[in-house]
Amino acid sequence: MSKGAFTEAINYFASKEALSPSDFYALAAEARAKAFTVSGVTSLNVLKSLHAEVEKVLTDGGTLRMFQDAYQDILKNSGYAPDNPFHIETVFRQNIQTAYNVGRYGKQTERASLRPWWIYNSIDDSATTPLCYELGGHTGKPAACYRYDHPFWNEFYPPNHFNCRSSVDDLSDDDLTEEGITPLTEDITGQEYYPTMPDGSVSSKPEKLLPPDGFNVNPGKVSWTPDMSKFSEEERRLFEKAQEEKFGPVKTMGELNTRLNDLQENFRLIDVEAVPVKRIEFDNNLKNNGSWDPVRQVIGLNPDRFALVNESLKEGKITSLQHADAFSTLCHELGHTLGVQIDIPRYKVDTNYHNLSQIVNESWNRLFFPDFCKSLKLEDVDQYAEQIFQVRSTGYQTMISNFMQLMETSGMDRQEFSDMAWMLNTQKDPADYEKLLREKLGEFLPGVNLPESGIGESMDKTEKFQEWLDTIEGRRNGLNKEKGKIF
Numbered sequence: 001m002s003k004g005a006f007t008e009a010i011n012y013f014a015s016k017e018a019l020s021p022s023d024f025y026a027l028a029a030e031a032r033a034k035a036f037t038v039s040g041v042t043s044l045n046v047l048k049s050l051h052a053e054v055e056k057v058l059t060d061g062g063t064l065r066m067f068q069d070a071y072q073d074i075l076k077n078s079g080y081a082p083d084n085p086f087h088i089e090t091v092f093r094q095n096i097q098t099a100y101n102v103g104r105y106g107k108q109t110e111r112a113s114l115r116p117w118w119i120y121n122s123i124d125d126s127a128t129t130p131l132c133y134e135l136g137g138h139t140g141k142p143a144a145c146y147r148y149d150h151p152f153w154n155e156f157y158p159p160n161h162f163n164c165r166s167s168v169d170d171l172s173d174d175d176l177t178e179e180g181i182t183p184l185t186e187d188i189t190g191q192e193y194y195p196t197m198p199d200g201s202v203s204s205k206p207e208k209l210l211p212p213d214g215f216n217v218n219p220g221k222v223s224w225t226p227d228m229s230k231f232s233e234e235e236r237r238l239f240e241k242a243q244e245e246k247f248g249p250v251k252t253m254g255e256l257n258t259r260l261n262d263l264q265e266n267f268r269l270i271d272v273e274a275v276p277v278k279r280i281e282f283d284n285n286l287k288n289n290g291s292w293d294p295v296r297q298v299i300g301l302n303p304d305r306f307a308l309v310n311e312s313l314k315e316g317k318i319t320s321l322q323h324a325d326a327f328s329t330l331c332h333e334l335g336h337t338l339g340v341q342i343d344i345p346r347y348k349v350d351t352n353y354h355n356l357s358q359i360v361n362e363s364w365n366r367l368f369f370p371d372f373c374k375s376l377k378l379e380d381v382d383q384y385a386e387q388i389f390q391v392r393s394t395g396y397q398t399m400i401s402n403f404m405q406l407m408e409t410s411g412m413d414r415q416e417f418s419d420m421a422w423m424l425n426t427q428k429d430p431a432d433y434e435k436l437l438r439e440k441l442g443e444f445l446p447g448v449n450l451p452e453s454g455i456g457e458s459m460d461k462t463e464k465f466q467e468w469l470d471t472i473e474g475r476r477n478g479l480n481k482e483k484g485k486i487f
Contacts, residue, residue, distance in 0.1 A: 105157060108170045112148040115170040117183060120144040120156070122166040130195030132158075132166045134209065139196050145171075145183045152187055160211045249316045249377035253280055256313065259376060260299075260334060267338060272426045275337045280330075282306045289394060290329040292336040294344075299333045301326075317379035324373075324384035325393050331372040332365040332394075340429040355456030356433040358396050359403050364425035366392065366400075367418045390487060399459040406455075406465075408486040409472045410444040417486050441472070448475040 108118065120143050122128055122136025135156065137143030146152045148170070158166040171181070192206040250256050257280055264274035276297060283291065283300035291300040301309065308326035311319075318324045336342065347354050366389045373381040391397065407417055420440060424433060437455050442448060451458070451467050458464035476483065 104167060108148065108168065111170070115172045115175070116147050117145060117171040117173070117176055117181075118148050118150075118153060118168050119171060119181065120158075120166065121169050126198040128165070128198075129161055130197065130203075130207075131160060131209070131211070132164065133196050134193050135160075136166065142182065142184065144188065145181055147183070150187070152189055155189060155211055160215050164215075249313075251313055251316070253310065253313070256280060256309075256376065263334070263372075263375060264337065267426070273339055275341065277334075277337060289326075290333045292333045294336075294341050299330065299337075301329065301333075305329050312378060313376075316377070318373060318381045318384060321384055321387060324369075324381065324388055327373055327378070327381075328365060328369045328388050328392055329394075331369045332362060334372070335361045335364050335425055339426045342430055346431075352434065352454030352456040353430060355399055355459060356437075356454075357430045357456075359399050359456060359459060360421060360424045360430070360433055362392075362394065362396050362400050363403070363417070363421040367421055399456075402459045402465050402469075403455075404486050406459075406468055406472060408484045409469060409476065410441055410484065411476060411481050412444060412484040412486060414486050416484070445472065445475045445479060445481070448472070 108115070120132075120135040120137075122132040122138070124133075124136070124138045128136070128138075133139060134141070135144045144152065144156065153168075157168060158164050160166065171179075175181075176183070188209055191209050193209050194206055195203045197203060250259050257277060260277045260280075264276060267274045275294060277299055278297040280299045280301065282303060283306075284303060286300055286302040289302055289305050292298075293300065305326045308323045309330060312323045312327065318327065342357050343353075347357060369388055370381050370385040391401075394400075404417070407420075412420075424436065428436060434454055434456065438450055441450060448471065451464070451471055453464050453467070455468070458468050
């Protein structure tokens, strides 16, 4: 093991499970600290290979350049395009630094009776973010120093952003006296401060002292658990009850709203934009099953859907196809909060744009709806998953069925369809869907001469859809290529 590498850091990283972004999003907020993913990479085998490279650096030592070379080789050999070097550096530093800080947290917690004071330590250079510069005491204010069990560390134990280089030092009472350090008496979390910029200037616009979205969980605390053999039976029971309450089933609409925002934090952590949901409301005026209002940040459900969701939450399980359909509606609206938001004025007048926006989001919904329900700890969802995938109570059913049939005819299988839906719905602008889908069909069917009519506007018109289907099937037969299997 290389000098300075903690055994705890290696154990922590080795225990992280490699997950595709589509699975990663379904984790509870704290649980994402125990998972490993890379934005844009959906193959589990590739993710496991990248995970192994990070673990190798932790165990044997290694440089960023060595990791970059191995990373690019893995992508190349797996059919992925080369990645941006800056993104690779972020993957490297984020995982290495997080693992080391988890190791530090474990060690510091174990010796807290001797060294109970923790102080934030950040580097004084132009690469340090204003947040870490402030917490490290480089602005003339004292560095953040609290007891190890102060709530401050629940949110601010590093890392606190991508490429964060900060750490925490632990001190004894004598250390405080010798170094003239006075612990802070009030919690500075959420206080306003004026950021010091990299060039040394001070911003005139105040900001709240908070970690960015996705970094307000201490991965060390999530990963470190007490040795329960040292506690009494009653203490163990109370601990287990607290854990169950924190990560247990969602029972009310209020808890559901909180869990949706937890899920969105996970999306942000893997570079997926997510507009927060302020509330889920009962809407008597809805003509559709559900709606997403990006201005008010509200998900609306019609009376029937709202009642079915409430019933399932109380039961803790999906008890009928109708209940499953209601949660699929909710998942569909959650999908609209992700990635690049729909351009509403264009959506109202451009049929192709309108239809593709709904086709892509509904495809994403049908594929990830089971994981969504499981993240709410709802039981018995699997028995309805395939039915929901194929047919759902929505006005978009014809478009979705035709779209899936078209992709399947091109040679696409369900995993490839899933990867495409994830990529489009979470990472791409709906304005680019037409171009990207045409490129994807060109990859599956080289030399295909696609119809001029838009894909979206053609999926709910029989003649235009048939023209597309005949074109795709004819080119596939000409290439002697097998039909895919999505259904």
